[in-house]
């Protein structure tokens with residue numbers, strides 16, 4: 001077995017058997033996400049059940065044929081609680097005693113108004129008992145019923161009027177004289193799909209990718225920093241440095257070991273996350289009926305390859321950075337607080353680019369973002385989906401340059417005595433920060 | 437005869453701390469040599485230079501004819517280094533740790549199996565080698581590490597305070613093992629200690645170090661005679677008083 005293989009195996013064993021890492025990085029996502037997913041789907045189901053079984057109360061002060069027809073429509077398919085009361089105040093008080101969440105108030109003169117061509121006035125009271133999403137839903141249900149009835153009324157009215165003037169026109173066209181169809185052009189191809197539905201597909205991808213990159217990077221950085229700090233804390237690094245094995249081999253072993261565990265963490269994160277997505281949104285099947293491939297945004301093999309290269313060098317740079325920083329510390333705690341500073345340049349571009357495009361930002365923000373190497377990792381992964389390979393390669397070149405620089409620094413640190421002698425404890429770190 | 441170690445005028449600065457101040461000493465082949473002195477005297481610094489972990493600010497040191505600055509890779513192939521207060525990988529078993537370490541030395545002489553057999557003997561840990569290092573006591577860890585340092589029968593073993601933190605029984609076992617390996621396997625040993633009595637019992641020759649300087653070097657008996665002292669402790673007090 002080669003020295004490098006032995007070092008990688010040791011690294012992976014040491015990390016994976018650490019209960020903190022095993023639970024935090026590998027098991028947690030597999031447990032937390034499904035729990036979150038089922039929690040959401042349980043609450044969604046209960047909302048739906050609440051909607052189906054929702055009942056509303058009616059307080060009617062009007063008499064007339066039009067009102068009777070309206071009431072018949074309302075009673076037809078719903079659970080209605082009729083209220084008998086002497087006044088509106090009394091009706092509202094009685095309404096609060098019932099299980100109904102909404103009250104429809106039909107004013108006196110409703111029937112009259114409609115026959116005379118005026119607006120029929122209605123009022124809906126919502127009794128907000130729990131301030132939950134389900135309550136908003138039940139209010140919408142009653143409003144929706146009223147809207148449908150209103151539409152039907154208007155069509156009937158238009159039909160009567162059209163007959164009177166003797167025009168043979170469809171009443172629906174009078175009500176809605178214009179209609180719009182949407183199409184989207186992607187990579188030069190015209191697709192008969194609305195841009196909004198394409199965006200909803202892309203959103204899931206473009207949010208997922210930066211999040212995944214970010215999570216993987218954070219895991220790997222934590223991993224590398226912890227493993228170096230552990231070696232320093234227990235002086236195993238000193239032993240390692242006196243073995244007949246090249247310093248570069250030791251550094252590569254550390255990088256590779258952290259990558260293996262970091263990727264493992266990312267995979268379990270993704271498994272957990274996709275489980276979460278499917279279970280949390282299982283009640284909305286239309287969301288999953290189209291894929292990026294259907295709209296011509298699937299990854300071509302070359303895009304896939306570039307995406308892989310991008311992720312790999314991004315990881316290596318993050319790890320080399322973490323290792324370089326961790327070598328200045330003496331124990332795990334200070335290593336983790338020092339590498340904690342790395343979270344900002346990783347998270348910032350991920351969050352900003354999740355919601356906007358770089359070209360939409362003010363120029364100063366653009367420059368700041370573009371100076372951060374991890375911005376380019378995210379830009380490259382987006383561009384890979386859009387088939388803009390020139391941009392992907394340019395971004396990869398930038399990260400690669402940065403990665404080489406960081407690797408060089410890490411290699412320098414590994415080949416000098418600094419890695420043994422630097423004594424940077426959390427105490428001296430605090431002292432240094434205070435002096436600033 | 438070729439010298440195992442030839443250190444000349446070693447100086448080491450850490451910022452403005454002078455850890456070694458023109459320290460010179462020699463260790464002969466197959467000898468057990470002790471570097472003794474109080475806390476902060478510069479023992480660990482000297483051993484780290486010879487173990488190729490750090491470079492001297494000035495001065496030279498050869499290990500079996502190889503310069504520590506110019507030929508560190510050559511030296512790493514023939515030595516083993518036991519750091520002071522060191523641990524082993526917590527989540528590996530003692531057995532896994534030893535076989536991981538043995539892997540780096542196969543090819544020049546013993547097979548990994550031979551080394552593992554030696555290591556079992558030296559550590560005296562028996563079946564406990566199958567347990568994770570996490571659960572080892574201080575003494576068990578030290579014995580595991582000593583086994584690691586001696587199992588490949590290096591030409592030179594550099595042991596920084598090999599018996600620190602050990603009780604009488606464990607310290608005795610460790611000293612016995614070091615003596616055995618030097619006598620029967622041809623291993624040269626350079627060790628450090630504050631325990632002058634231990635060194636007197638174990639070492640063929642010693643050097644007394646104080647504030648980065650070697651203040652006396654020779655066989656324990658010679659030194660005792662020279663300073664008319666009953667033991668090395670008295671020699672040390674005498675020398676520092678004169679110096």
Ligand SMILES: Nc1ncnc2c1ncn2[C@@H]1O[C@H](COP(=O)(O)OP(=O)(O)OP(=O)(O)O)[C@@H](O)[C@H]1O
Pocket residue numbers: 420421422423450451453454455473474475476477478479480481482520630
């Ligand atoms: N990495 C370092 N950075 C700064 N100063 C150091 C460093 N290593 C050692 N020193 C200083 O050099 C001097 C010698 O230290 P060294 O560790 O060699 O002593 P020692 O003889 O091994 O002591 P001990 O018996 O306590 O182990 C001390 O004053 C110590 O503070």
Ligand SMILES: [Mg+2]
Pocket residue numbers: 479480481520596
């Ligand atoms: Mg010391």
